[in-house]
Amino acid sequence: MIRLALLCLVLHPLSGQSLRELAEQHKTRIGAAVAPAHLGEEPYAATLAREFNQVQPENATKFGPVHPARDSYNFVPADTLAAFAREHQMAMRGHTLLWHRQNPRWLTEGNFKPEELSAILHEHINSVMGHFAGQIYAWDVVNEAFNDDGTLRHTIWSDGLGPAYIEQALRWAHEADPKALLFYNDYSAEAINAKSDAIYKMAQDFKTRGVPLDGIGLQMHLRARESIPFESMAANIKRLTDLGLQVQITELDVRLPVDASGVASRGDLGLQALIYRGIARVCLLSARCTALQTWGFTDKYSWIPGEYPGFGAALLFDANYGPKASYNAFRDLLMPSIK
Ligand code: 9MR
Numbered sequence: 001m002i003r004l005a006l007l008c009l010v011l012h013p014l015s016g017q018s019l020r021e022l023a024e025q026h027k028t029r030i031g032a033a034v035a036p037a038h039l040g041e042e043p044y045a046a047t048l049a050r051e052f053n054q055v056q057p058e059n060a061t062k063f064g065p066v067h068p069a070r071d072s073y074n075f076v077p078a079d080t081l082a083a084f085a086r087e088h089q090m091a092m093r094g095h096t097l098l099w100h101r102q103n104p105r106w107l108t109e110g111n112f113k114p115e116e117l118s119a120i121l122h123e124h125i126n127s128v129m130g131h132f133a134g135q136i137y138a139w140d141v142v143n144e145a146f147n148d149d150g151t152l153r154h155t156i157w158s159d160g161l162g163p164a165y166i167e168q169a170l171r172w173a174h175e176a177d178p179k180a181l182l183f184y185n186d187y188s189a190e191a192i193n194a195k196s197d198a199i200y201k202m203a204q205d206f207k208t209r210g211v212p213l214d215g216i217g218l219q220m221h222l223r224a225r226e227s228i229p230f231e232s233m234a235a236n237i238k239r240l241t242d243l244g245l246q247v248q249i250t251e252l253d254v255r256l257p258v259d260a261s262g263v264a265s266r267g268d269l270g271l272q273a274l275i276y277r278g279i280a281r282v283c284l285l286s287a288r289c290t291a292l293q294t295w296g297f298t299d300k301y302s303w304i305p306g307e308y309p310g311f312g313a314a315l316l317f318d319a320n321y322g323p324k325a326s327y328n329a330f331r332d333l334l335m336p337s338i339k
Helices: 004-009 019-025 038-039 042-051 076-087 115-133 157-160 165-176 194-209 230-242 266-284 325-334
Strands: 029-034 056-057 093-098 137-143 183-188 215-218 221-222 246-257 289-294
Touching: 019 029, 019 042, 019 325, 029 042, 029 093, 038 042, 038 076, 042 076, 056 076, 056 137, 056 289, 076 093, 076 289, 093 115, 093 165, 093 246, 115 157, 115 165, 137 165, 157 165, 165 183, 165 194, 183 194, 183 246, 194 230, 230 246, 230 266, 246 266, 266 289, 266 325
Parallel strands: 029 056, 029 289, 056 093, 093 137, 137 183, 183 215, 215 246, 221 246, 246 289
Antiparallel strands: none
16 A cells, blocks of 8 residues: 555655645745746646745846836736735745846936936835835845956946945835845856855945845756756855855756757756756755745746757746656655655
């Protein structure tokens, strides 16, 4: 009987505990970036609610989508997601108040003087965070502010407001919703390197001077067939959490070469599963790595094929919502007895 049950578990992984049930036993969050427009698709909504206990809008709370004209906001798509999250007892993250991409034309082509740009940003932070106060528990306040060499990226914000714009945004964010956790979020800063050194120095300085910063988001857009520096990632997480910060994995995906129908080889799917397992392990081993989030969850909808032609299949579920080896790797790692 027991052997039969075990066999069923192996053959039908979905009959066991879901990722969110396992994550809840670890008191951690397993999240996914979501396009609210797909919530009407039954398998999309059912998979999301069954497997995840955290959501984040993939685009809906970025500056352009949420603040399309100077005097008007569009909260409808993110409100739809917030209602879904409430209905299914999921936590919600916000992404992102300041970035150099997906800004509306009225902002990028407005030729605003520094005082006016500053007032626009202050008002934006107040309005968006005020609207979602009590619904969004953590915000990526600033996204991708550094270049890979650790210098500050030229953006509408750094050029218009000067390098202190990051701490100013964090202070305004704290005033707008004092209960929200405030994150700085970036890519290619997972392991120890010039970019993560710059982020670490900034975080250390902010902690020393009392600038409100609660955590660092490590995006983790990875590809199989590259060597993943797990130990260096763990060391980076440790130095950040030693400052008293949380770390969250915010945008994990592992892209694979695919054929014209979007199908990857079995070998690459196996390599991908090892990477998913390794990242989950690095996060679970740190008590202050408080969320593990993937950038989407089904290969049906992912930014990868659009941005990297010839690549895809980067997520936990295939295009038909079937669980992949990466899903089983995540699940195995979250099983209480396995570490
Ligand atoms: O997945 C997002 C895609 O739908 C958008 O077209 C794109 C626009 O720049 O942004 C993607 O999300 C990005 C995220 O907001 C920040 N980190 C990198 C992500 C992938 O580009």
